[in-house]
Every structure is written in C-alpha cells, then in structure tokens.
Amino acid sequence: MTADITTTYCGLELSNPLMASASPMTETIESLLALEEAGVGAVVLPSLWEEQIEHEAMEFQRIYSLSTDQFAESLSGFLPEYDDYGTRTEAYLEHLVEAKEELSIPVIASLNGTTRGGWVHYAKRLEAAGADALELNVYLIPTDPYATGADVEQRYLDLVEAVRKEVSIPLAVKIGPYFSSLPNMARQLQEAGADALVMFNRFFQPDIDLETLEVVPRVRLSPPTALLLPMRWIGILRGTVPLDFAITSGVHDASDALKALLVGADAVMMASALLRNGPGHVAEMLGEMQAWLDENDYESIEQMKGSMSIGSSPNPGAFVRTNYMKMLTTYSTAP
Numbered sequence: 001m002t003a004d005i006t007t008t009y010c011g012l013e014l015s016n017p018l019m020a021s022a023s024p025m026t027e028t029i030e031s032l033l034a035l036e037e038a039g040v041g042a043v044v045l046p047s048l049w050e051e052q053i054e055h056e057a058m059e060f061q062r063i064y065s066l067s068t069d070q071f072a073e074s075l076s077g078f079l080p081e082y083d084d085y086g087t088r089t090e091a092y093l094e095h096l097v098e099a100k101e102e103l104s105i106p107v108i109a110s111l112n113g114t115t116r117g118g119w120v121h122y123a124k125r126l127e128a129a130g131a132d133a134l135e136l137n138v139y140l141i142p143t144d145p146y147a148t149g150a151d152v153e154q155r156y157l158d159l160v161e162a163v164r165k166e167v168s169i170p171l172a173v174k175i176g177p178y179f180s181s182l183p184n185m186a187r188q189l190q191e192a193g194a195d196a197l198v199m200f201n202r203f204f205q206p207d208i209d210l211e212t213l214e215v216v217p218r219v220r221l222s223p224p225t226a227l228l229l230p231m232r233w234i235g236i237l238r239g240t241v242p243l244d245f246a247i248t249s250g251v252h253d254a255s256d257a258l259k260a261l262l263v264g265a266d267a268v269m270m271a272s273a274l275l276r277n278g279p280g281h282v283a284e285m286l287g288e289m290q291a292w293l294d295e296n297d298y299e300s301i302e303q304m305k306g307s308m309s310i311g312s313s314p315n316p317g318a319f320v321r322t323n324y325m326k327m328l329t330t331y332s333t334a335p
C-alpha cells in the first residue's frame with residue numbers, strides 16, 4: 001500500500017509536508033513554478049520588512065506634503081496616488097498576486113518586524129491580494145539591559161495580537177529559540193492568535209572583517225546540525241499546545257524531514273538545501289520519503305506525525321535531562 005503523504009498545516013491542506021521557506025528561492029515566478037513542478041506542498045514568499053513599509057509610508061508623506069505646499073496642480077488631483085509609486089511594497093503585492101495566479105499550491109506571504117505600529121495594517125492588503133496564510137517573522141534581538149524577558153515577550157504578543165486583528169486567514173509566527181520557557185511562550189502566542197509556529201528563525205550573526213575592521217553581517221547557509229534544536233523543541237511542544245508546527249533550520253534531506261515529522265512537525269520547510277541543490281531536490285526527497293514510509297508500513301504521514309514526540313516517545317527522557325550524564329560519554333568527533 002502506498003502511504004498517504006498529505007498533511008494539514010496552519011489550516012491548509014498540503015499535498016505533502018515539504019515547503020519552500022522564505023528565501024531568494026521564492027522570489028521569482030520562475031523559481032516558484034520550478035518548486036511547484038518538483039512537488040513542493042506550499043511556498044512562503046520572502047518577507048516584507050517593517051522598515052520597508054514604514055520608510056515608504058514616510059517618504060510618501062514627505063513628498064506629498066512638499067508637493068501640496070508647492071504645486072497648485074496637487075489641489076486638483078494631479079498627484080498620483082500612493083499606489084502609483086513603484087514601491088517595494090507594491091512590487092511585493094504584485095508578486096503575490098502573480099504567484100496566486102500561476103500556482104495551484106498554497107502561497108503564504110511573510111511580514112517581518114518587531115514593533116506594533118501602522119505597518120501591521122499591511123497584513124490586510126496581503127490577505128486581500130490572495131495570500132492563503134500569513135507568516136509573521138518576529139526578528140527581534142533584545143539589546144536593552146533594562147528590558148526584562150517579560151517585556152520582550154510582551155512585544156511579541158502585542159505584535160501577534162495586532163496582526164491577528166487585521167486578518168482572518170491563518171497566521172503562523174516564526175520565532176527564535178531564545179525564551180526562558182518556550183512552552184509558556186508558545187501557549188501565550190496561541191492565545192494571542194497564532195495558529196502555527198515556525199521554528200526556528202536563524203538570527204544571522206555579525207562577523208568582523210579584519211581588513212576593514214568593520215562589523216559585517218554574514219548569511220551562511222545552515223549546516224545539517226542546525227536541525228537538532230528545532231527538533232527537540234517541536235518534540236516537546238507537540239501535544240502540549242494546540243498549535244501546528246513547521247520546522248525550519250537544518251533540513252537537508254529526506255531523513256531530516258522524516259525525523260522532523262516523527263517529533264511532530266506538520267510541515268517541513270527548507271531554504272539552504274534548496275539554494276544549494278535547486279528545486280529538483282524536492283522531487284528526490286519526496287521519492288525517498290515515500291519509499292521509507294512504505295517500507296515501514298505507515299499508512300499516512302498523519303499517522304506518523306508526532307509519534308516520537310515527548311508524549312509518545314519510548315524514551316521521553318532524551319528530550320530533557322534524563323540520561324544527560326550517560327549521554328556525555330557518547331560524544332563523537334564528527335562535525
């Protein structure tokens with residue numbers, strides 16, 4: 001019998017759990033079509049940033065107020081509407097509309113920001129442009145020594161609440177791993193309106209250029225070891241909070257994807273592996289995943305999802321501290 005590989009994630013029915021996460025891979029219609037052709041279950045468009053939306057809105061205000069002061073024509077409706085300026089935000093909407101026209105798989109739009117503000121209204125426009133769901137990436141690095149963990153968490157919650165008010169489509173929240181109590185934060189995010197968590201954001205690290213003595217942000221594609229952190233936490237959260245989970249960070253091949261599903265991911269996102277190997281990698285992975293499911297007598301992905309989460313695992317202690325001392329004797333020198 002051939003296992004059913006469909007899955008549900010964030011209120012969406014997917015033909016399979018493999019998704020292209022936000023990256024340059026989802027930036028053009030050509031690569032989106034190639035990803036669909038290779039069999040990807042859904043795509044997340046690259047993010048639209050708070051700073052872009054705010055900057056363009058301020059720039060428009062500035063031009064508009066200057067012009068209304070100076071030109072009589074402006075009073076007679078001569079000036080173009082904001083929408084007529086060829087802005088990055090408008091280009092984003094056009095890309096979304098085109099992606100929806102060209103693709104038959106779900107298309108998820110992404111907003112990236114940290115503060116509750118006027119920019120969150122943009123979520124409504126993404127919904128109106130046809131986004132099947134919205135992913136909110138809270139890319140927040142706290143630097144204020146007076147801000148407590150609770151203050152930082154409240155910023156996340158305020159933002160999620162504000163975006164939730166704007167849209168009725170499913171809302172996924174992409175977070176990092178740096179919370180003192182991730183289960184508590186996940187519960188609060190769910191109560192604030194999140195339907196799914198995308199775990200984890202990779203916060204790109206700054207580096208130092210010794211030639212120029214400058215701090216330079218570097219984007220390095222993820223190593224396979226990056227998978228272990230989100231795998232542990234999805235394994236712990238699965239079944240404890242009523243949320244869907246997508247894994248992101250370190251999924252490179254079919255076995256990574258299968259492990260992620262076993263601990264409880266509903267969807268498996270990839271950026272680095274697709275940038276390295278191209279969209280065709282998805283087809284290869286799907287073939288290998290299907291073969292593994294069939295060989296291991298799984299009827300469906302739904303049946304295997306979460307079967308090795310902390311609540312269902314034969315060795316739940318491996319997710320936490322039990323056997324910690326024993327585990328330290330099993331180190332390997334492999335990277």
Ligand SMILES: Cc1cc2nc3c(=O)[nH]c(=O)nc-3n(C[C@H](O)[C@H](O)[C@H](O)COP(=O)(O)O)c2cc1C
Nearest residue numbers: 021022023046047137222248249250251270271272
């Ligand atoms: C070049 C590049 C651009 C990215 N752009 C975005 C983005 O616009 N929004 C976002 O939420 N994540 C972005 N990401 C993060 C990826 O979606 C993904 O979460 C991260 O790379 C970890 O997954 P991976 O190990 O499969 O690469 C980007 C990643 C890369 C490498």
